[in-house]
Amino acid sequence: MPTITPEIKANLTATAERQGFSESTVTDLYLALVRGNGTMAQFSSPEVGGAGQWMRGGMLMVGDMFNNNLKNRVGALFNDLVTIYEQRPIAEVATFVPHSANAEVDPDAKTSEGIPLAWGQPSSSGSQNDTRYAYYPQARRLLVARNDESWVYDTGDHQIGGVQQQNDWGAMTFTSQYGTVNLNSLPVVMKDGKPL
Template sequence: MSDITDYGSSVINDISGRFGLSRDAVEQMARAVANGGGTMAQFNIPELGGNGQWMAGGMTMVGDMFNHGLKAQVDSLCGALSAAMASGAFFMAPQTIAGSAWWPAELGAPASVGGQNTVRYAYFPQACRIAFDPGNGAPVILLDTLNHSIGGFSQQQSAPGDPFVGISFSSQFGQFALSSLPQVGPNMAAQPQTVAAPAEPGPMQSTPQPDPAPVPEQGSASSADIMGMIEKLGALHAAGVLTDAEFSEKKAELLQRL
């Protein structure tokens, strides 16, 4: 059973006749434009030169890069499909056209959307989320982007069992597969990324210094005691504990008590 609406089928037939393309080629492009939110498309359609990309008001790339006539045809075709999708749904599955959204409403507006064939994705940097629609009727998957600042998406050959069909993204840390991101529930708020603060330095530890020999009060020690104190001060001076000035000062003070 086809998922194309009556409106979508009528527009596809009309555009097919106007552009001289098969209905199948126009339908494939319509799905690519719908997956791209009406503003972009990634496609692989032999009738239109194989692999290509289109962005509204921007870049159009086709397999035959120097075929300017084909580029113009693809640009006009995608523009016509995008304009028609703003007036009605082409497919029974939800699509991101004219403000309707297939992702959870609390995520807001995406910074970028994309897709290929039946799968699609949308990136929400403020919420630190990527919404991914497998395109097979399964629920939309939400991924936590952690502290990645995503700059773009690409698709490569997927590994067996990869639910994200080889889609990867680039960030300030490099290139990563979507499968590397943790999945989260629809009501799980993004957790702020925290960076561990460097440990506070401990108090400066100084090398314990021995107290200089106390200078006895005048009249409280004999000459022998004072001479002994001077000898101890000399030892401390020789060990580097007392500076020349400190040694001379203490020595003079003791000599005054003789």
């Protein structure tokens, strides 16, 4: 479970007061956002209309789907939670996704998956089931990690927008400007941090 530092807890408390939700609901939604690497969240809470899903870029579904007032409030809450997520201390940031695209980076520095920090911030990242992914457009690389294994794919001229579906490992597909991209159609260039 992600660590809630005293600073993050104070921010969550202030957000709960400002947005008019209970602190426990705000904390639950924040943890859902952390599990979704800051780009998506799946949640369930009576206070926010039951089961729902939020994705960066504007997609929001709440269980009480005709309650536009509630939907707007939950959307505003996630805007605040994204800010808290992005401003968390560097020690709390998982090495899967580099924290800052603007920081000076040692050209040889790597994440725990062997991804060069010089690749910068991914433009798209998330998780589904037990699989995480991050797309690095500048390097034209897609990182997919599952359990203790990771693969890096060369995306060529595809601009990956996000995972489309994942029924099983072989059926994982992504969206690009050309439509659907099957993961197995991309060449693997790195496995568990080691170039192939």
